[in-house]
Structure formats: structure tokens, C-alpha cells
Amino acid sequence: MTPFGLCVAHSGVSSGTYIEAPAFNASSNADTAASIMWAEMELGVQYLFGMANTSEPDYTSFIVPVPLNLSTTTSARWLSDVIGINPTCSWASTNLTSPVQISTNSSSGLDQALATAYLLDFNLDVQVLSDDLQDDVTAFATVKDPTSAVTNHTTNAPPVDGSTVFLLGQCQSGCSPYASFDITLDMTGVYNTFTIASANQTWTMAILACLPNIKIETREVRNDGHGLFSVQPLPAGRQLTRQGNLNPIQTTALFSIATMSLTSKCRSTSCTERGRSKACRG
Numbered sequence: 336m337t338p339f340g341l342c343v344a345h346s347g348v349s350s351g352t353y354i355e356a357p358a359f360n361a362s363s364n365a366d367t368a369a370s371i372m373w374a375e376m377e378l379g380v381q382y383l384f385g386m387a388n389t390s391e392p393d394y395t396s397f398i399v400p401v402p403l404n405l406s407t408t409t410s411a412r413w414l415s416d417v418i419g420i421n422p423t424c425s426w427a428s429t430n431l432t433s434p435v436q437i438s439t440n441s442s443s444g445l446d447q448a449l450a451t452a453y454l455l456d457f458n459l460d461v462q463v464l465s466d467d468l469q470d471d472v473t474a475f476a477t478v479k480d481p482t483s484a485v486t487n488h489t490t491n492a493p494p495v496d497g498s499t500v501f502l503l504g505q506c507q508s509g510c511s512p513y514a515s516f517d518i519t520l521d522m523t524g525v526y527n528t529f530t531i532a533s534a535n536q537t538w539t540m541a542i543l544a545c546l547p548n549i550k551i552e553t554r555e556v557r558n559d560g561h562g563l564f565s566v567q568p569l570p571a572g573r574q575l576t577r578q579g580n581l582n583p584i585q586t587t588a589l590f591s592i593a594t595m596s597l598t599s600k601c602r603s604t605s606c607t608e609r610g611r612s613k614a615c616r617g
Contacts (some may be wrong), residue, residue, distance in 0.1 A: 341386035394419040397566040398558050400580055414583040417554045418590075424545040425453040427500075431529035438533070449531055454500075458488045458546045461500055463494055463531060468538060471513070473506040476521035480589035497590035501543040509536035545594075549587050553577050 379435040398418040405411060429452040437449045446466040453460055462484040469475060479485050487494050505520040507530075522528060522541055531538045553575040555567040569575065 353419045370427055378527045391419075391568065394550075395419050396420060398447060398553070399564060401556075401558075401564065404560065407558065407562035409517065409561055410558060412555060412557045414553060414575060414578055415556050416551050417556065418581065418586060419550045419552060422545055423548060423549045424543055425456070426525050427452075427457060427459075427542040427544045428527045429454060429529055429542065434530035434532050434537075436532050452529065452542060453488055454542060454544055459494060459498060459544065459548075460486045460488050461490075461502065461542060463502065463540065467504065468531075468536070469501060471511065472518060473510045473514045474501045474504060474518040476501055476520070478502075478595050480595060482589075484592075493510050493588065494591055495588045497547040497549050497587040497594075499545045499547075499591060499594040501545070502540065503543065504531075504538045504540045507539055509533075515564045547587070549590060551586060553579050553585050555558065 381419050382384065398420065400417075402413075431450060431452050435450045446464050448462050449465055449468075450463045451460050452463060461475050461479055463486065467475065467477060475497060479502055481493055481498065481500070485494055485498065485500050502524070503520060505522060525541050528541045531540060552569070554569065555575070557565050557567060559565070
């Protein structure tokens, strides 16, 4: 089993302005925390999330809640709601078909909204911010914050489908001569690009949108006593009784937040530098 980054830090759910009132903070943050996390912090029920591989064609893997005090050398089996994922990614078509001319000075030190890209196939609005255009790079790749920079186009609320949105940018003109790294981001074959232009710089940008395609099911989970966790297939012709330890909407919303840690800004170790291919190591 490979640990998965959905395990909440001790102050995760209950952290907030009202330090002395963790229950109030947990309640006010309920829209971005799965109910399993609330249980961990408020009720003292300890859980860890782990990845379990699968050969089922509908999923690439499962994310399973595991009792925190369960030893990996203990053979065990239990029923639990589990998260089946089958992620897909594609370059998003946007409404930005013409160059966006901006008057904002991206080096002013103030984070300002430069444009809003509507992702036609994902029903998402993504803000391009002046803070995205860093002075010390000529290219970047970043994960947009789903709690502030990405919203559902219809509801104007944070996405609850687990979306992860990557914004990539390549400086084309007016690039800083003081850039820490001379990076070239190869967008060959990416046809859904758009242009952000100011008086002193021009950037070509693209958005990669990924969906985990989450489905929550109740399954039997097994630990073989050697640290290997497995999710058993459903019994033929029937569903298991839902255990209720994963809230569908809250779980997918939390997934978007968890994947923010995939990368901050991809710089010299993440793009194609002077024609030499380098994998994004985030």
C-alpha cells in the first residue's frame, strides 16, 4: 500500500480564525472537508487513507479509509465506503479566442485578476492572476487553487467534482532578462492555447483540466498481514450496505484541495530546457 496525501494534519479540519472553538471551525469548513475527516478530528476516530491497486476495468485504483492503529502485520478484513478513481486529463477549450490585452503591470506586487477563462467542456471558470506571471521565470506550470481561483460556471461556487486545473504559461516577448532559469515549455500539438498580452510582455497559455471521475462504493477491504491492502469485487448481482463514512460531495471537494500539493511552480526541473526534455518532478 502506498500512503496517499488525504490524511489530515492534526490542525487540518479544525484550524481557523476561532482557535478556541474547533467544533465551530470544523462546522464552518464542512464544505471542504470530507465527513471522515470531521470524525477524525471531532470524535477522535482515527483514520488513514491509503491507495489500493485494482484490476477492475472501471478504476485505476481505490482510495480506502484505513484504521490508523491497524498494524500492517495484522491480517484483517472490514467493510468500508471506498473511493474508486479513473482519472482523465485533457487540454481545455476556453472562451479566450482572441488575445487578452491587459493594462495591469504584473510586476506591481499586487495580485490582480487578469482574465477569466471559461472551460467549455468542464463548466469551470479559471482566473488568470498577475501572480501567475512570475518575474524570475520565462515559463511556468501551476495548479490553480480550487478554493479561490476555480469556480463552477453555473453555480459560481468551488468545484465539487474533484477537478484539478493546471495553468501553463510560456513567455513569448518582453521576457525578463533576469529570469533565474531560461526555460522553454514545449506546447507543440496543444491547440487550445490563448494569449495574455500587456504593454511589456506577451504570454502563451494553456489549461490542462483533470477529473478523477470518483465513484464511492461500499466494498470489503482486506489487509494480508504484509502491508498489502486490497479491495474485493462486489458480490455478483448485489450491492453492499453503504457504511456512510464518506460523504460523496465533501469527498470530491476535498480531492481537489488534496491535489493542489502536486506542484507549486514547475521551473527548471519541470519543463524542456533548451531542447533537453525533463519530466515534471513537482
